[in-house]
Amino acid sequence: MNRVRPSIRGRDNVAKPLAAIASGAALIVVFTWLQVPSSPQGATGTAAAISPDTATSSPADVSASPGPGDDIVPEDAMRLLAQIPHFNRSETEVEILGSDTRFAVSADATLHTDFSPGGSLVTVVEASEAGVTAYNADLNSGVLTDLATVDVGTTTPVGTRSIAEPLLLIGGDTVVAVQLEDGGQKTLDLEALPEDLAGPTTRAPFVWSASRQAVATMVCSPETCVVDLIRVSDLSVSRVEEPFILHALTDSFALGYPSLSDRRWHVIDLATGQRTPVAPQIAAAYDGFARDDGRFVAYGSTSWEPEVDPVDRPVVVIDPVSGATEMLFDQGPADWRYLYTGWTSTDWILLEEREGSGRTIVNQNDGSAVTFVLDGAGQPIAP
Numbered sequence: 001m002n003r004v005r006p007s008i009r010g011r012d013n014v015a016k017p018l019a020a021i022a023s024g025a026a027l028i029v030v031f032t033w034l035q036v037p038s039s040p041q042g043a044t045g046t047a048a049a050i051s052p053d054t055a056t057s058s059p060a061d062v063s064a065s066p067g068p069g070d071d072i073v074p075e076d077a078m079r080l081l082a083q084i085p086h087f088n089r090s091e092t093e094v095e096i097l098g099s100d101t102r103f104a105v106s107a108d109a110t111l112h113t114d115f116s117p118g119g120s121l122v123t124v125v126e127a128s129e130a131g132v133t134a135y136n137a138d139l140n141s142g143v144l145t146d147l148a149t150v151d152v153g154t155t156t157p158v159g160t161r162s163i164a165e166p167l168l169l170i171g172g173d174t175v176v177a178v179q180l181e182d183g184g185q186k187t188l189d190l191e192a193l194p195e196d197l198a199g200p201t202t203r204a205p206f207v208w209s210a211s212r213q214a215v216a217t218m219v220c221s222p223e224t225c226v227v228d229l230i231r232v233s234d235l236s237v238s239r240v241e242e243p244f245i246l247h248a249l250t251d252s253f254a255l256g257y258p259s260l261s262d263r264r265w266h267v268i269d270l271a272t273g274q275r276t277p278v279a280p281q282i283a284a285a286y287d288g289f290a291r292d293d294g295r296f297v298a299y300g301s302t303s304w305e306p307e308v309d310p311v312d313r314p315v316v317v318i319d320p321v322s323g324a325t326e327m328l329f330d331q332g333p334a335d336w337r338y339l340y341t342g343w344t345s346t347d348w349i350l351l352e353e354r355e356g357s358g359r360t361i362v363n364q365n366d367g368s369a370v371t372f373v374l375d376g377a378g379q380p381i382a383p
Contacts (some may be wrong), residue, residue, distance in 0.1 A: 077361040081372065089107065090107065093106060094111065106126055110158045125157055131150055133149045147168055147178070153174055154173060163212070199222045203218070204220050210292045213251050214229060214232065215230045216230070216240075225246065227254070248288045253296075255320070264277055265285045265288075279318055282301065285300040286339065287299060294321075296320060297316070297344075299314060299316065312330055316328055329367060331351075337351040348363060358374060
């Protein structure tokens with residue numbers, strides 16, 4: 001099958017700019033085998049347990065936005081919102097919408113976003129006749145850059161790269177590290193999967209730490225995941241002792257939960273393996289990401305059955321060292337907004353309404369927020 005390069009054109013040709021996003025997980029890759037009915041992602045038929053771009057994105061350039069601690073005003077929030085690229089997935093393609101460009105890739109492709117300061121970069125990984133091909137698409141310039149072509153076996157490939165390190169990881173049946181400077185490749189030595197990992201398995205998208213010095217790769221069954229941790233400095237690999245559905249990673253801690261049967265947030269100390277339950281107000285975890293300061297932003301539901309029970313859906317900040325949890329934004333029973341993890345920041349969070357009809361920008365320093373509704377073309381309307 002010949003690989004078709006994505007189409008690129010200016011924003012004037014976009015029919016529906018900033019189209020509504022169906023779910024956080026659906027932005028990058030769909031895992032229909034991990035459905036969680038009680039979550040926004042599960043409600044759309046995708047996996048709440050796996051958040052592909054969760055902690056792999058750097059903050060966008062927010063130099064023109066309000067400073068930390070400043071109350072948000074609509075004009076500033078609109079400016080900030082315009083800097084966040086968005087995705088629109090159909091049955092045949094994924095639209096990637098930047099500030100001035102739009103391009104589309106196959107619906108079967110795996111995407112990894114890395115929104116470095118001053119730039120918006122998307123790494124696309126898709127199957128080709130030669131194996132698995134990865135290339136970069138720059139949302140600012142519209143330029144495509146080939147990275148590498150690697151044979152990683154027969155399973156659906158997933159890929160990711162780091163802006164800070166010239167390293168590309170592609171996983172299928174195996175995980176291959178490609179040094180982009182010289183094209184050198186190394187197949188990583190991963191432990192065999194445990195025999196009691198029941199059901200069909202699929203490799204989930206990689207999760208990077210905020211510093212880009214650690215990255216996790218997971219193989220998931222319908223119930224839980226086996227996690228291997230890769231250190232970028234020497235490409236050493238270590239196995240997290242017990243199965244864990246990981247959402248976010250720092251160099252020292254991991255955030256996630258044990259399984260779909262136990263979705264309470266836990267933090268793992270990567271040095272000792274100790275697991276600590278955190279955020280006790282959240283009974284069913286949904287999603288989260290790691291901040292540059294080493295803390296986690298996480299959210300979830302106060303009930304396992306939010307369709308039945310009146311529930312809150314709090315967004316909290318977790319200190320993995322002390323286990324302390326700070327309320328950031330409390331969503332009441334009438335709200336149904338989920339945390340958008342395709343773009344992360346230490347100062348801001350973006351919440352998307354369940355049906356894609358609105359977006360909320362929240363200041364992490366003081367909890368102030370501005371909510372926008374979207375017009376028929378998906379454009380935010382100033383309140």
